[in-house]
Amino acid sequence: MSTHQTDDDMGWTPTWTQAMTDFRGADDEPPFDDVTVRMTVPASIGGSRVRVELSNLFGDGTVRIARSAVGVCGRFVEVSIDGQSSFEIPVGASRWTDPVDLTVSHGDEIVVDLYLPQCTPYTTANGFTFDRSLPGDFVGSRAFPLERSTPVEADASREFPAPNTGTNTGTAPGSEPDGNGWSLPPGGPFLRTVEVAGAEAKAVVVCLGASSTALGWPQYTAALLPADAGIAVVNRGIAGNRIRLDAPSTAPSWGRAGLSRFDEDVLETHGVTHLVIAYNSNDWSLPGRVTPLDEMPTLAQLIDGYRDLIDRARSAGLTVLLTTVTPLAPDLVGDPCREDFRLAVNEWIRTSGHQFVDFDAAIRSEADPSLLEDTYAAPDHTHPNVNGSKRLAQVMAETLTDGATSSGPTKATSTGPGGRGVRGH
Incomplete structure (x- = not known):
């Protein structure tokens, strides 16, 4: 079987992904400005190193991330791109973070925090649930102060469930209390892939x-x-x-x-x-x-x-x-x-x-x-x-x-x- 790997990425395996799509002009989510976005995603396979792919495929402007981290089981490690903890993602581009040593097991919840210090529209995204903080940098914080908001409600009159208003509790699929309701999986803005090695x-x-x-x-x-x-x-x-x-x-x-x-x-x-x-x-x-x-x-x-x-x-x-x-x-x-x-x-x-x-x-x-x-x-x-x-x-x-x-x-x-x-x- 072909594995579609090059020498540079040999050994990396996606443990979670989403397909990025275009939310420009949608009113599903207000812009991010001096807030931390926390996405909690389930690992389908384990490894000892982690890297994430961040995408600005549909943005009209550069996305600036002042600080970011990846966490598993309460342990957070700050991530960088090309050794820089503060970095930008150009319009239409995706960038991979530098690998970090972090043990991930099958079924673990992987937390990805992104601090967005300036007004950044909700453009390149997917998924249904993620967390948005009160104003400030809370990357890696165990006490993550959620912005006050109302619970997500799926509207049965729509042809498709509304893709998120950023108000979840960070729970991955499998932990929903009501099996008869909507399944709202984790996802969020700019995060396209989490890989392990x-x-x-x-x-x-x-x-x-x-x-x-x-x-x-x-x-x-x-x-x-x-x-x-x-x-x-x-x-x-x-x-x-x-x-x-x-x-x-x-x-x-x-x-x-x-x-x-x-x-x-x-x-x-x-x-x-x-x-x-x-x-x-x-x-x-x-x-x-x-x-x-x-x-x-x-x-x-x-x-x-x-x-x-x-x-x-x-x-x-x-x-x-x-x-x-x-x-x-x-x-x-x-x-x-x-x-x-x-x-x-x-x-x-x-x-x-x-x-x-x-x-x-x-x-x-x-x-x-x-x-x-x-x-x-x-x-x-x-x-x-x-x-x-x-x-x-x-x-x-x-x-x-x-x-x-x-x-x-x-x-x-x-x-x-x-x-x-x-x-x-």
């Missing part, structure tokens, strides 16, 4: 998708895998994302299409060995409702998009897994055009000869397979709730540990809510 990874699995992926099943999958499995599972999902078309100008945070960002978010992930293509219905559920109707693809065009992603991944030596498309929103089920489209996409995924994991069977209703099982449905009955994300993680973890991380041909297995096995090809 010092432990050999047997596989690096990149999960490319839209909102259901962004909501966190890849992180839950990583948490379910045994520490000695040596499998890193990282998230490159973006809420609202599509396979074929970039985000409309009215909603740039939905990101560039999977085909557009493939090289950046998949092939540039160090050590990548596997790709999971886990898109939902945005390509055909948005046109005519949120975007122009003429953006509606034919089934052949959408399948060509899948094939393009598969071919590019295989050309790079990657093993590819597809996931079936989970049920649509209840109001769309009554539209036979869109529901028939979903069924046709799933039929192709199940019969095309490609490895797949049957997410649809895992969380659909037994009584009405066109709908999500209530146990697994978020308030909008379109996205998985915490229980649903964990269920998807369960079937994915079973697949990865049953041999899908080998380089040879494998069969992916999923189980529906009633325990019916569904065999992939």
Whole structure:
């Protein structure tokens, strides 16, 4: 398998990632000015050294970071770039911090603190939850004074859950108190990747998708895998994302299409060995409702998009897994055009000869397979709730540990809510 590493980065493995997207002009978060941003992310694989990638891909101005640190289990180490503790990230660029000696274990929470001393717009970001301090530099502080704010509430009237207002308590996926509510994974501004060195990874699995992926099943999958499995599972999902078309100008945070960002978010992930293509219905559920109707693809065009992603991944030596498309929103089920489209996409995924994991069977209703099982449905009955994300993680973890991380041909297995096995090809 190709690992896409150079001599300079040999030995580094991503333990957590997110796909960066464009929040310019959005009102999700006010600018940062003399505040510390704290992001607490789960480690999917351990190591003895750490470095982080900071991105200003969509900024209109330079991002200045006056001080920063990485922490694990209460121990913080200040980080630098080129030996400088205060540094800048130019417009359109990403920069790696210098490595620091810090032991990380599978499942640890890694804390990344960034002190932003001057007015810095919330532009290049993703994720749903992070902490914003009261005014001041609190990098590495155990007593982190949170700015007063109101709790995040997902708005079921929106097509996609709102990507964050910076008000979380820093908890990683798996610690949510209510499994029936929204799963809001950690993330935040400017932080694109956390990598570790010092432990050999047997596989690096990149999960490319839209909102259901962004909501966190890849992180839950990583948490379910045994520490000695040596499998890193990282998230490159973006809420609202599509396979074929970039985000409309009215909603740039939905990101560039999977085909557009493939090289950046998949092939540039160090050590990548596997790709999971886990898109939902945005390509055909948005046109005519949120975007122009003429953006509606034919089934052949959408399948060509899948094939393009598969071919590019295989050309790079990657093993590819597809996931079936989970049920649509209840109001769309009554539209036979869109529901028939979903069924046709799933039929192709199940019969095309490609490895797949049957997410649809895992969380659909037994009584009405066109709908999500209530146990697994978020308030909008379109996205998985915490229980649903964990269920998807369960079937994915079973697949990865049953041999899908080998380089040879494998069969992916999923189980529906009633325990019916569904065999992939």
